[in-house]
Structure formats: structure tokens, C-alpha cells
Amino acid sequence: MHLLLIEDDLELGRALHAALKVEHFTTEWVRLAKDAPHTIDGARVDAVLLDLTLPDGSGMDLLRRWRRAGVKVPIIVITARSALDDRLAGLDNGADDFVIKPFETAELVSRIRAVVRRSARQASARWTVGALEIEPGRREAWLDGQALSLSPREFQLVMELAREPGSVVAKDVLSMRLEPLGEPVDFAAIEVHVSNLRKKIGAQRVRTVRGIGYLLEP
Structure with missing residues (x-):
């Protein structure tokens, strides 16, 4: 599976890139909102991992823009913002899942597989x-x-x-x-x-x- 990772933290981004490679994911990693694609081709990207707090903008704005443009690719928000209002806003604006930092890589991988499975209309892990x-x-x-x-x-x-x-x-x-x-x-x-x-x-x-x-x- 091929993922788009939008995460400004250099240490976390490197760790995720390496960990996901071990799990047989390929990853395109960008650190700024301006470097994120204007739209996402679902034929090329299986899922997006999106940080909400970026140095030059808001991940929430990216999420809204993509959903308004009709992007159907699964999007998982990864953020340190754990307030209920933030979680509700992310889900209401089109996020498929919401993962709070810090998290275990195994849990993130499981959640990626779950949202991709749902997007492929598969009911179970098999x-x-x-x-x-x-x-x-x-x-x-x-x-x-x-x-x-x-x-x-x-x-x-x-x-x-x-x-x-x-x-x-x-x-x-x-x-x-x-x-x-x-x-x-x-x-x-x-x-x-x-x-x-x-x-x-x-x-x-x-x-x-x-x-x-x-x-x-x-």
C-alpha cells in the first residue's frame, strides 16, 4: 500500500517512514501544508496520515479542501490535540479515523489496514x-x-x-x-x-x- 504522510516533526516522520516500510507500506512524506497535493489520486494513494498542526497552515483546512473536492481516499488524522472538540471536528470534516500522539506503530498500522479495508468494501481482515x-x-x-x-x-x-x-x-x-x-x-x-x-x-x-x-x- 502507498501512503501520503503529512507530518512536520522530523524525528517522528523518519520513525514512521522506517516503521511503515517494515510493514510493506511505501510512503510519500511532506512536512508543509504548501507541499501537500491540491487533490489526491485514489488510484495512487491508499490512505493519508495527516497531522493537524503544520508550520505553515492547518491540517484541518487540507482535510476540508480535499473532501469538498470529492477526494474519497481514507484520511487518518494523527495529532497531539486530544480535546473532544478537536476529535469531533476532525471526524465531522471527513476524517476516517483520529489517532492521538503518542501512539504505538502497531495500532496505527492496524487502523490503516482497517480504513483501507472499509474503502475496498471488505468486511473483515480476510x-x-x-x-x-x-x-x-x-x-x-x-x-x-x-x-x-x-x-x-x-x-x-x-x-x-x-x-x-x-x-x-x-x-x-x-x-x-x-x-x-x-x-x-x-x-x-x-x-x-x-x-x-x-x-x-x-x-x-x-x-x-x-x-x-x-x-x-x-
């Missing part, structure tokens, strides 16, 4: 797409109840396709998301991973949409 089951937290998958032996890249590939089963995921999006450091993987490598995945889950389950990308059949 995602279901037809006969295919995926458990992101354990990085395990099953087909017709039988465990699959997937490489890290194959698992990440099926996860990205499963976020929107029946919808095309562009090659350039997969290119970015398949590399833990956020550096693009070339299209030829993607084709190899897709070919290997098809051998394990069935060629009919991953459809090529010529000139665009791939689709996981629900």
Missing part, C-alpha cells in the same frame, strides 16, 4: 474476491481454501488488483506500488510477475486490458 482470499496483515492468500505460495511481489500485485476487483489498475500505478522504496518497476518486470501470478491463481482471473493495465475478475 479479503474475499470470488474463490480468492487474502489476508493483508499476515501477507497470506488462499484459493478455494488452499494456501498459495506467493512471492512478495506476487502478493503485492494481487493485493493491488484486489483493492478494486472488476476495475482496471493501470500499469504505471502497479509500477510504482510494486517497489518497496517507491521507485518504479519497469513494465517488462510487471508482465513477468503477472505471468507468474496467473500460473498460481488461474490465467482467467487476471485479465489484460490492452494498453492500460490489468483487472482481477471478481
